[in-house]
Amino acid sequence: MKHILDTNLYIGGGVDFVVVPLISPTYRPSVVPQFGSFSLEASLPFAKSDLDPLPSLWNTHVVGQISEWIDLDSPDEKLRKNSETAFKQELAWASYLSLRACILPTPKGDTWTNYARCANQFLQEHLKEMQLWLRIPLGKPDDDSKTLQTQDDYWKIWNSFRLLSDHNSKLLVTLDNLNTMPSDNSLNHWYGEPVAAFIIHTDSFLTRDGDNPKHLSEGIQKLITYFLNHYTQIIISENQLNCSKDEESHLETNSAEDSRIHRLLPYIDHVRSIYQQMDPLSEQERSQVAFRDVLHPILQPFKEISQSMVYSEQEKDEKKYMEYKRAICQALLDRVPDEEASVITTVLVVVGAGRGALVRTSLQAANETGRKLKVYAVDRNLNALASLYKQRESMGWNDIVTVIQTDARHWNAPEKADILVGELLGCFGDNELAPEILDGTRRILKKDGISIPSSYTSFLQPVKSSKLYSAVKAKEQILTFETAFVTKMHNVARLAPCQPLFTFTHPKRSIKESNRRYRKLQFVMPDVPESTMVHGFAGYFDATLYKDVHLGTEPSKATPDVFSWDEMYFPLREPICVHRGSTLEVHFWRCCDSTKVWYEWGVTSPSTSLVHNCNARADCVWLN
Amino acid sequence: MKHILDTNLYIGGGVDFVVVPLISPTYRPSVVPQFGSFSLEASLPFAKSDLDPLPSLWNTHVVGQISEWIDLDSPDEKLRKNSETAFKQELAWASYLSLRACILPTPKGDTWTNYARCANQFLQEHLKEMQLWLRIPLGKPDDDSKTLQTQDDYWKIWNSFRLLSDHNSKLLVTLDNLNTMPSDNSLNHWYGEPVAAFIIHTDSFLTRDGDNPKHLSEGIQKLITYFLNHYTQIIISENQLNCSKDEESHLETNSAEDSRIHRLLPYIDHVRSIYQQMDPLSEQERSQVAFRDVLHPILQPFKEISQSMVYSEQEKDEKKYMEYKRAICQALLDRVPDEEASVITTVLVVVGAGRGALVRTSLQAANETGRKLKVYAVDRNLNALASLYKQRESMGWNDIVTVIQTDARHWNAPEKADILVGELLGCFGDNELAPEILDGTRRILKKDGISIPSSYTSFLQPVKSSKLYSAVKAKEQILTFETAFVTKMHNVARLAPCQPLFTFTHPKRSIKESNRRYRKLQFVMPDVPESTMVHGFAGYFDATLYKDVHLGTEPSKATPDVFSWDEMYFPLREPICVHRGSTLEVHFWRCCDSTKVWYEWGVTSPSTSLVHNCNARADCVWLN
Structure with a gap:
């Protein structure tokens, strides 16, 4: 005893x-x-x-x-x-x-x-x-x-x-x-x-x-x-x-x-x-603690109608809108010289206007630069537009802002735009279909028009995370290991510096240019111990909104105080053991067909994995 | 055109x-x-x-x-x-x-x-x-x-x-x-x-x-x-x-x-x-072509009642019974010296007598050696015994052969046996519960009695077989990769010489001796190309029926013309790539609890697999 x-x-x-x-x-x-x-x-x-x-x-x-x-x-x-x-x-x-x-x-x-x-x-x-x-x-x-x-x-x-x-x-x-x-x-x-x-x-x-x-x-x-x-x-x-x-x-x-x-x-x-x-954690950080290492499916921009709460969350990210404002200001100054500021009206289309955060941002930019602006606010989500309508009335924007409820890709615009602005960036850059949406709206942009964002690049990094591996495994379906997730990575070892993967630039030079991509990356891990386990890949993005205004999550130059984006996580069905100094070679494909966009990925060194998510058998982003 | x-x-x-x-x-x-x-x-x-x-x-x-x-x-x-x-x-x-x-x-x-x-x-x-x-x-x-x-x-x-x-x-x-x-x-x-x-x-x-x-x-x-x-x-x-x-x-x-x-x-x-x-193939070979590389679950000796066709198939294997007869002859000669041949009656129990093939074999041995014999034929399968009853009558064996319908492990024998004979060997030796059945009948054997078989050893060999891998995968259940199968291996590369795994000897020295086993084997593959794939392991057996009479499938000394046994196949969930001259280290366990017997296996070199079939989660042999 x-x-x-x-x-x-x-x-x-x-x-x-x-x-x-x-x-x-x-x-x-x-x-x-x-x-x-x-x-x-x-x-x-x-x-x-x-x-x-x-x-x-x-x-x-x-x-x-x-x-x-x-x-x-x-x-x-x-x-x-x-x-x-x-x-x-x-x-x-x-x-x-x-x-x-x-x-x-x-x-x-x-x-x-x-x-x-x-x-x-x-x-x-x-x-x-x-x-x-x-x-x-x-x-x-x-x-x-x-x-x-x-x-x-x-x-x-x-x-x-x-x-x-x-x-x-x-x-x-x-x-x-x-x-x-x-x-x-x-x-x-x-x-x-x-x-x-x-x-x-x-x-x-x-x-x-x-x-x-x-x-x-x-x-x-x-x-x-x-x-x-x-x-x-x-x-x-x-x-x-x-x-x-x-x-x-x-x-x-x-x-x-x-x-x-x-x-x-x-x-x-x-x-x-x-x-x-x-x-102590900031209020923002505290609110997100519960989401650490929790897996979310990637967003379906055309399947899901955002809820009010999502807009509220988005709109809190003041730093993000400051960067958008800087970009719009610079674009307005570039399009309209000072001497013509009172004569020329710039036509700006907000793609996916939601409750109007970018409309407000654009009007602020016009105000700050003293440029005249005409705004078309386009969104599929009628519910979100209701709030924008009301705001338009109360703020006296009736003459300046036109609200259109439609899918921007199919909108017959009454006039072409000088500037096209959209919050289309996913945490992996192109994963919320920015390339396809901006392709679809290209015909409503003037030939010398400006797209904000004007380009974006996805970044990739091998990670070790027993936590994320278990979270995938807990779903008890073999195809979950071939699914890309969005997550707030916390208990993760980042094993090598990020490398750029796919870049998209807007407006495109030719509409025939494909949005398919294929790239092979090689990671050398000099700083890891003798050997380590790779459970999957973290995905980030960096976007150029306009000229030198960028916005992104890629760790080496992430925009500070921005919290709208988590990271992508691409799992490996079998974690791979990599030795110090050896090369991890990974292939990524962005695939498209007439109804969907998806990623496939596979490792070929130090050992060979299957090609994950072949033919989107685990997941994809639907185009309609 | x-x-x-x-x-x-x-x-x-x-x-x-x-x-x-x-x-x-x-x-x-x-x-x-x-x-x-x-x-x-x-x-x-x-x-x-x-x-x-x-x-x-x-x-x-x-x-x-x-x-x-x-x-x-x-x-x-x-x-x-x-x-x-x-x-x-x-x-x-x-x-x-x-x-x-x-x-x-x-x-x-x-x-x-x-x-x-x-x-x-x-x-x-x-x-x-x-x-x-x-x-x-x-x-x-x-x-x-x-x-x-x-x-x-x-x-x-x-x-x-x-x-x-x-x-x-x-x-x-x-x-x-x-x-x-x-x-x-x-x-x-x-x-x-x-x-x-x-x-x-x-x-x-x-x-x-x-x-x-x-x-x-x-x-x-x-x-x-x-x-x-x-x-x-x-x-x-x-x-x-x-x-x-x-x-x-x-x-x-x-x-x-x-x-x-x-x-x-x-x-x-x-x-x-x-x-x-x-x-040209022999008739026997021709009849088995359709079974090449086809997977069968391992036999459940206490769950399945053999069908008439199974006995017919078994009884065709003349060479097997010849070896049994040689073993019984030698055992009879050892127990009864020539000068007492007409005085001493040897008591022989056939465990799992079925339709009586081993009863006939035993009587032939008694005849050839001129020894007096009393046979108890024990089997659970009433249907099979019906045919033995009939034979007993027609052959005039009524005084010599007693037929008992029961589970031999629970039989209250009227007298103890000099010799115990059984066809209990599975294609992996102990996989049809020979150890447990012979333990259960040990109390009806005299202290100096003879068990036929007297010992048996399982053998293991790494194999490459894309065919067998696909056959397992085709079952579309992840646990199938943790299941042991019986198969007639054909499209298979055998990558290294067999090694002995588990040995059982009867009668046991002490009933407390466990039938659990654990062994680690190391295979070096000198003759394979630069590298090869290991899809799993082939299993064989070799049994000593009595003294120098052996029976088995282990390739280096397989009994010729015997066809009662196929091979075991233990798959690996992930095939392992092995380089020439490197060591493949594998661990095998024979596990027992009060209701079942099962194998677990895992590889630890050149890479580490999971332990397959942990707690018999994929399959086992039931004890009752």
Whole structure:
């Protein structure tokens, strides 16, 4: 009964959960039972009663710790079979207690296949929510001269564990920080991985005089900030607490527990203070936290009628409209010299005017530049136009603004436009059919007319993201892996600089020019660890609205404070392992037929994938 | 109209089909149409009318040949786009004619990704039966000094084509034999691949005086025999017929065609004579041709009641019973010395006696050795026992043979057995639950009793088989890739010598000994080409019936003329590419719980797969 910590004390002490061993560390199963049945006498006496603490607390406040001695790949067959028995037994106990997670010991030796299989068996069998957190040392312990595996080795162990378990989303990593400060390089492995918890040992803390005598180096503080920001739990481990060599120290009395929590409090306080010092999110950021790494299907501009809320959200993005205004101002000044400003009226068509944000922007630009303007506001969405009608009346725009409810591609304009403006850009540039829509409206633009945007380019970047991979897999349909998604990427490792993919320029030189595209890109990843996993590709865009006014999300020159666009995510059906310095070669196609536009993609180096989304079998953007 | 061959002439000439170009070789599409629509004027005049020959002949007797000039990966964008248009156009024409297949030109240059994608688009789009046969040169042309790709390169092109097309089963290979005799090494690549056709050029034929002036070297004759035996079509190509450089020679008149078929007849006759000289199959082999590479689920010994036909099939395998008789004779001689032959009665239990084949075998053994025998024939299958009852009466065995209808594992035997005999061996040894059944009957065997079989071992071997991969994929369920199958392997490349996996010995030393097994095997493939694909594993067995009498299918010592067992096939969900000399590491588990037995398997080198069939999620053998 004394073998595990008194959980109640800790919960009273203000922590979220405690990590406790499930079975006495000295217990070994004596019998190897047949058919997976366990001997009752063998297991019961070593487990603490499930009524203390209360069952609901086990579920919410306890993470189990699987015995360190267990070696499921031992060359000693007896030890291996005993280990299988004990492993099942401890996990069954944890399951019975409805624990939210168990920490699995670090794999021993140079093989762990059976370990991974047994973990996988448990995960497959238990459809409940319990997670397994594989403990992986980060760096070498400062005081240990034993030659441990390198961080590359540990990542490979984790990677192989994950592959053997078929990327089970309930299998995660616990990083055990053995150093005062892990190197950047060793951390590199873990971006984009499902790190459930980060263990700091009490001896990583430094001591100083003053209010909070225990504190961490600035490096570790930054690390903790990173992890807290990525939903990783922080575990403080009193050094003898989690080391297998000191296991006997568990045999303490409740009063010893009591003093331990008092010893730990200064450490907990310091970590809490790090959390409190974290940069607060802006209101905009806060509103989007819930959408991090959530997958959305790409927008169907001709199938979906935008809702009022969507317009409200769009219209909040002031910085975006400032850039549009700058572009329109410059276009107006270019078309009408100062001396003719009072004579010439510029005809401007807003394609997809919605509730009129770009109409207002255009009128502001005309006002600022002192140019005369006539605006046609065209949109298919009657509901949105209602609000624009009203505004037109109340603002006295009746003579200036004409509102037309139609598909701009089929509109018989009474006169040709000098300037065509539209919010047609998707987060991958051309993915909301800007090329097709602007082709369709080209005949209502004067020969020397200006299109805003005047060009746009999509960008691509390989990413590692176990989170996004799991999100795709969770949809349980093989074709989901061939579907492009829109997402706010958060728990993602970006593995190489972006490269430009497809460019469209408006107005087109010739209407015969196809909107199909094909391009091969080669990414070299010099900064990744020895090897890494590529789960898919992030997509961005950069648009030239007019001359030097650009707008975009491509990270190296993203327009600051603009939040209208998330990123594209193109998954790979089979994640690809790429070694440092080797080349990742990927092919992208933008395909069109008479009814739809879609992307196909495939990797040809270092290994060959299928061509994803062949003939739009998974998804497409409909043209009508 | 003169551009393609007059098919009627050839069909009259006694061939199965002719290969014809579909469009004039000089035609190039002049317009790049948008949205996949083709200009009617551009394509029609170059295609021969679909009414000559008759539509039904197009379907059965014509294989189309896609224009050689088409280059879907040309760096010249205009040529590439023209190629896409022409490629679609020719395939659409072939589709309209319901051709059974089209030969695709050999990929040019060092990239073919777009080519593979366009082929894949066609295959995905057309749900009909039309196949695409990618033409791959075999060896270098004797008269050509141009440096071509090596055979390794060509296999890699094919492999990458196949991967990009997601292993589409309608994508096959046509080998174009450019040499008088391809080396063994270059052929090695193509075993286990879907070779639809083998092209021999007329200049590969030698000339001699006599009845058939045209003949092929013995090497090529053997090759043709191999291909005919693997359902590969043989195409004879008059040299200028299929060479793109001589394309203009297609512009011939019908009378020129007429003389051509006369020129070709001697070549056709020679190939026909090779077919006629092939070793005829035995009756047994002939009856099994239809089952080659057909997948069957593994047998459920306790779920299925064998049918009369199954017994009839089993009983035909005389060689098997001869080996059983040899084993029983030796066991009888060992248990009863000559001097006590008339005194001692040996008690023999037949487990799973069925219609009594092993009862007869046992009585024959007793007769031959002059030993006295008492036989208990035990089986669950009442229907089969009916026939045994009758036989017992008609043969006067009433005093010797007792027939018991029960599950042998639960039988309360009136006396213990000296010898226990059973036909419990599956094609993987333990897969029909021999270990569990013999464990269950161990208590009715005397302490020094003999079990026949006394031990058995399963064997494993990595194989390449595009045929079996497609057969698994055709079931359209992801878990099928985690299912073990029984099959008569035919179109399979066996990539390394077999290795032993699990061994069971009877009677067991201790009943506590588990029937679970775990083993890691490492295969090195020294003889394969530079690289190869592993689609899965073949499983065999070898059993010791008693002392030196063995029975089995393991290729190096398979019992001749025994045909009761096919092979096991364990698929891999993702085929693995292995390079020559590298190690393929595979882990196999035999798992048991109280209701079932199943296998799990996974590869950990050169890359890591998932653990297949975790917790028997795809299949298992039920214990009851």
